[in-house]
Amino acid sequence: MAAGLRVLAAAIGWFALALQYWLVMTGDIGPDPVNRTINFFSYFTITTNIIAAIAMTASVLAPGSFFDRPSVRTAIATYMIVVAITYHLILRDLWNPQGWNWVADMSLHYVTPALFALDWLLFVPKTAVPWRTALLALVYPLLYMGWTLWHGSWSGFYPYPFVDISQIGLEKALINAGGMTAAFLVLCLILIAVGRVFGLIGRTRTSAA
Template identity: 45%
Template sequence: MAGRDRLGRFFAGAIALLAGGGVLLQVLLVIQTVEAQGRSAFGGIIVAFSYFTVLTNTLVAIVAGACALLGDRESFLTRPGTRTAAALYIIVVGLIFALFLTGLREMSGLTLAVDNILHRVVPVLFGLYWLAFVPKGRLGWRAPLGWLLYPALYVVYSLIYGALTGRYLYPFSDVTALGYTGALANGLAILAGFLALGLILVAVDRALAPKRPI
């Protein structure tokens, strides 16, 4: 068990460095872009952290970093429920990118590498970390309802951000193209996807729970 704990902490530390490093580079790239457009570096930071991908990779970096430092010791960030919520969010980042966003932008060099880290590498690695190292059998069926708070708040924020700036961050939330009815319908569909995947993760958690002696 001690060896497994060390391996889990090492794995979590590697994910924290990848996610945190990817976020830092992404923020610097966005700042460079907005400064070239005559806007401020602070404005670039706001733009970068308005993306669900950047916010969620930041969350994963924090949770994974806490797990690397503390292992399975009890704290809010290391609880199975918290780690499962983070896994849910980052897996959705990877799925939405693969299904709806791949190929929408021409990228190369560092920009492409950072994009792959945030959208592909971190979602896969943290999903594997959750599967292999997060204690199982501690989640209730109501937990996915609580996990909806973060994406629901983001849906609201993205619509407010778009209304204030005239710039919508994702094509499925673009009110100028879809209207509020279409954008809200897409938001509700995405939240339903979060709920469905959350329930799947709870089912997997229960299936992998240690068997109790009869």
């Protein structure tokens, strides 16, 4: 069952990423193809979905790899849940996608995060994930934020309005970035705690049996 879910999640993930890239490259607005590509990979949603798709694929093709480590799966689950929550609460009302844009939008922001979270909940042995995972998990979003602010400073492109220095200023952007970092930390700690509760319940049932 785990393999089936992971194959499905990987297939949907890669399809959605390819579809979104095709839509970006064939659209009639925006910069040249090179800069469109750079901007495409500058979205946290895109890079996170790539990581998740790689993790799902690796679990099927190379079981026991780095991407099967419970701490790594927990970190990725954190990223994917943040993608879904941020989009739903902050970004979804900023545009009204239609047709294939809607398919890509729903897949990247809702379907793949839900499938990864479900896989983490059902199939990842998460009872012994160390608390320090929450701090280590911050490396990726911090690097992403550094790239976003640096890239935006010379290109003028900011993928999200809450970090758009040209519109809200550096101070507000940094405050928002700090808030997002705190959200990553808290959510990852919650997932680690949930995993430990699962372990406690499992041990209690074993003892009762």
